[in-house]
Amino acid sequence: MAPENMKCPTRTVKDACRGLGKRWGIKRLFLEPSTAYDSTVNTVGMGYNPQLYPLEVNPTTGEPFLRLRGHHNIIITPPRPEDVPAMVPYHNDPRICEYLGGPPFPYTLAHAQSFFDITRSLSDRLLSQLEDTKDQRGLVILENCPVRAIREVHEDGSDTFIGDIGFMRCPIGELMGTNAASLDWENKTIVEERNNKLPAGDPNIIWSIGDFLAPSHHGRGIMTEAVRTILHDWGVPRMGIRHVWVSTFTGNDGSVKVFMKNGFKLIYTCDEHKEAKGKMRGINVLEWKYGES
Numbered sequence: 001m002a003p004e005n006m007k008c009p010t011r012t013v014k015d016a017c018r019g020l021g022k023r024w025g026i027k028r029l030f031l032e033p034s035t036a037y038d039s040t041v042n043t044v045g046m047g048y049n050p051q052l053y054p055l056e057v058n059p060t061t062g063e064p065f066l067r068l069r070g071h072h073n074i075i076i077t078p079p080r081p082e083d084v085p086a087m088v089p090y091h092n093d094p095r096i097c098e099y100l101g102g103p104p105f106p107y108t109l110a111h112a113q114s115f116f117d118i119t120r121s122l123s124d125r126l127l128s129q130l131e132d133t134k135d136q137r138g139l140v141i142l143e144n145c146p147v148r149a150i151r152e153v154h155e156d157g158s159d160t161f162i163g164d165i166g167f168m169r170c171p172i173g174e175l176m177g178t179n180a181a182s183l184d185w186e187n188k189t190i191v192e193e194r195n196n197k198l199p200a201g202d203p204n205i206i207w208s209i210g211d212f213l214a215p216s217h218h219g220r221g222i223m224t225e226a227v228r229t230i231l232h233d234w235g236v237p238r239m240g241i242r243h244v245w246v247s248t249f250t251g252n253d254g255s256v257k258v259f260m261k262n263g264f265k266l267i268y269t270c271d272e273h274k275e276a277k278g279k280m281r282g283i284n285v286l287e288w289k290y291g292e293s
């Protein structure tokens, strides 16, 4: 049986759109076509801020969340303080840290705290923006996504932090200026800064996605669905994302598959890209463009 706060949604996306359209006095609320796929969103409840759409709100805690399309017991929420200690063993586990270039190793509580401080303050800021615009007509475009912590919801309604997924402006400027034909380290910073300066919602922004999942949950299709859900339910309609480049270390076949199963295409691969955590690493770059998959 589904736990109380995760009860099967009673409204479909279509119902919810009809409701929002009525509230805003418009006949038809535009939604990206793929949002209609297998998705139900529970936006029932007095005081639901329509700007949160398609986030649901936990009726007990008031916390907004995005439910995975194909795994209804997996949700994505804002970061919580209790994720800080949980993050440490994940980032020291070779099944995770071997494949991530960004987080330091060994990974300490201080590293986790500083990651939390940054991501939580971004989430708070975005949620405040949604609150401030709650009476505005039409969904506002945001600079990022207020949810990123992946949690498994148990029968009793409790949940466990099992991973993270987030959007960022593309950090591989050494390839961005050259259309992935060759590396240009000299102009890396200039190209990245140009991309970083584009205003929220600009279709020319090249985005990237970073993620990890608890090894206990690998191989169940969770990250494939997390990428699909966050990209199509939030990134495209709420951030205006139209172009994404992701990079994985060579040998990270699981991650390559996750993105390919979401319509990304391999556009570049190199066996010796740069050193990370004391080792020369190769990368694969995969691209996704709106309307091409």
Ligand SMILES: CC(C)(COP(=O)(O)OP(=O)(O)OC[C@H]1O[C@@H](n2cnc3c(N)ncnc32)[C@H](O)[C@@H]1OP(=O)(O)O)[C@@H](O)C(=O)NCCC(=O)NCCS
Residues within 6 Å of the ligand: 095, 096, 097, 099, 100, 211, 212, 213, 214, 217, 218, 219, 220, 221, 222, 223, 224, 225, 247, 248, 249, 252, 253, 254, 255, 257, 258, 261
């Ligand atoms: C990469 C990662 C996110 C994949 O998450 P996941 O939820 O286990 O992936 P999925 O279950 O959705 O798997 C997608 C496909 O990849 C395959 N796959 C998963 N892990 C794999 C592995 N280690 N080797 C080969 N294939 C793998 C799955 O079998 C599935 O293929 P299938 O549908 O043909 O069976 C997860 O392994 C992880 O967190 N790794 C460490 C951190 C990391 O690499 N992050 C990404 C950095 S770019």
